[in-house]
Amino acid sequence: MQNGEETPAATETAKTPQPEEVTKQSFRIKVWRHLETNGLAMFPRPVYNRIPNFKGAQEAAVKLAELDVFKNANTVKVNPDKPQEPVRVLCLEQQKTLYVPVPRLQNGFLNRLVLPEGETGPTAIRKAVSRNGMETYGQPLSIEDSVSLDLVVMGSVAVSKEGYRIGKGRGYGDLEFGLMMHMKAIKPDTLVVTTVHDCQVFDTLPAELFGPHDVPVDIIVTPTQVIETQRMSQRPTGILWHLLSSRRIQQMPVLGQLREIEMLAGRACTLKEEDTDTEERREPRAPRAPRRQRRRTRSHKSHSEGEGNTTEGEDGKPKSRRPGRRRNSHKSASKDGKENDAKEQKPRRPRRPRPVIDFSVKISNISPTTRVRDLKQALTERGVKPQMMTWKGFRGFCYLHFYKSGPQKGEGDNIQAPNMDSVISALSQMCVGGTGEQTNEKPRLLTVEPAPPRTPHANTTEPPAAAAEVITNVALLGH
Missing domain, CATH: 3.30.70.330 (RRM (RNA recognition motif) domain)
Known part of the structure; x- marks a missing residue:
């Protein structure tokens, strides 16, 4: 290559499309895009960066309820995402003990959903399994409480018939499973089930994408079929501290509590030095005041300014201005008042030209x-x-x-x-x-x-x- 000219080989290489890198994220984007472009995505939309809600989630939940593993389960843990909401409804309708993780593990670990006494109808159940209802009717459990689960239902973005599971990429499902293993809530015969759309099921996923922290699934339930996986990988035995950063521990207090317990017991809990957690980072936003409160603040400010602009008469009492008349604060009492007014007026900003x-x-x-x-x-x-x-x-x-x-x-x-x-x-x-x-x-x-x-x-x-x-x-x- 001379004088900045590209060789024909370099030009041909630049035109040749490079193969897409095979990662977990590439499979996520493939599934999210397919759901959106084919009219299969449901509220909340868009499904990108979520456990996607899909058309047929209710049918998949009903098919799960027909299995013996669900009928025989007394205690069930279900993730709090929208596509698994029908599963939570069926658990309460069949009077099973239902546990739901705290969203993002920020304010605890598990909540046990308990309906108010006398409220067992469909309306009360649907209210309890909603996002606000899980916080209102949830009884919090700590990692030191005794829990025994018969069935674990997880949400997924992609799964394979080999049992590999890909979540939304923030590690919450895997961390929840590790915490439940510490609590000894997961028994050897506790099965892990996921409900997904048929398009989220792959025959195979690259084994090299998965590590010891990834939770495999035993059964895949779609609106049309039930798949018993081969489960090619082992379950995590607990929290793998060397895969977590100190920032992740600070974001989830329950992890900090568990780490203190483990360290007091003399177990090594060394964190990784570099902060390379794969979960998406978002800058926290300052909370905004409600719209009504902002309006009241503005009206209160205007009222205060109105009171401060009153003048005093000869008797010393405040003298208010007449309504409808504007006082010219820039008017000068001198003979050259007009000249002073012209000097004190601020120049108008030129209007921005409309884009062409x-x-x-x-x-x-x-x-x-x-x-x-x-x-x-x-x-x-x-x-x-x-x-x-x-x-x-x-x-x-x-x-x-x-x-x-x-x-x-x-x-x-x-x-x-x-x-x-x-x-x-x-x-x-x-x-x-x-x-x-x-x-x-x-x-x-x-x-x-x-x-x-x-x-x-x-x-x-x-x-x-x-x-x-x-x-x-x-x-x-x-x-």
Whole structure:
């Protein structure tokens, strides 16, 4: 290579698509994307970074309830995620002792769900198994309490017929299992079951992706089948401290309690030096005051300022201003009052020019049941980030608008806006389907074509209020 020129071999290598790296995350993304694009995902949406809720979760729970392992179980532990909510309902309906882990293990370990006396109907049960109900009706247990489980039900993102399980990537399910092993709540005959959609089941998963901390499953239940796995790996024997960082211990007090107990018993609990836990990190947000409270604060401030602006009369009593008349605080008593007023007035800020649209792309054949966020997700996956979108999905089309070429706000100086050819090429063969709960519609192949440049706020047949509803700022498509 001379003078910065690339050799033909280097050019050919750059054009050749590189094989996707095989990781747990690659399987997660494959499952999440399949559920979303094929209309199989259920609330909460989108299912990315979650134990995904799926169409048929109720049918899978009913199929699990038909198994002898469920009928004979008296004490059952079920994860708190949405797709396993029907399983929690069936446990309470059949008067089983139900244990649910504390979400993210932040404020404890296990909660035993106990219905209020006299409230055993369907409404009370569904309320108890909800996110708020599990906290309200849950009786907390510590790691020193005695618990014996007959069945463990876990949520999964992907599983294989060999028994390998992939969770959402934060390690909560594995840590919960390790804590239950410490409590001796898991017996040799305690089975681990998961309920998933059929598309989440793989014939095989790479064994090298799994370690001694990963919990294998014994039975996979889908809406259509029951699979008894071969269980190629052993269960974790407890908490593997050398895989945890001090930050993880600080986030979950129950782990700190267990570590103190273990160290007092003379057992080694050495943590890893580098903080390489695989769970997603999020910066904590400062809590915001409720909307009502913020409104009251503003009104109270205005009222205080109004009282402070009163003037005193000759009798020393406050003299309020007349309603409807504004006092000019900048008015001067001198003869040159007009000149002083002109000097004291602050210059107005110049209005920012409206961004000029370089080109627009029209997307047609959109299903009436398709949501804006479904299309945004599809655009993000293909690397297309328009600055503005005019959404008329109920009419079967929408427009993507791209600004004039130049550095974009918040991005590097060398990043330029895309051109029309690259956008149309990236969106070719894009399919988005209706994802409503009541539809079985398959994904539609969308039509992508150039559209004449235009300003979204101009030449519209919608009234101003309606036009504001269909103009959607899609800056959130950026990461």
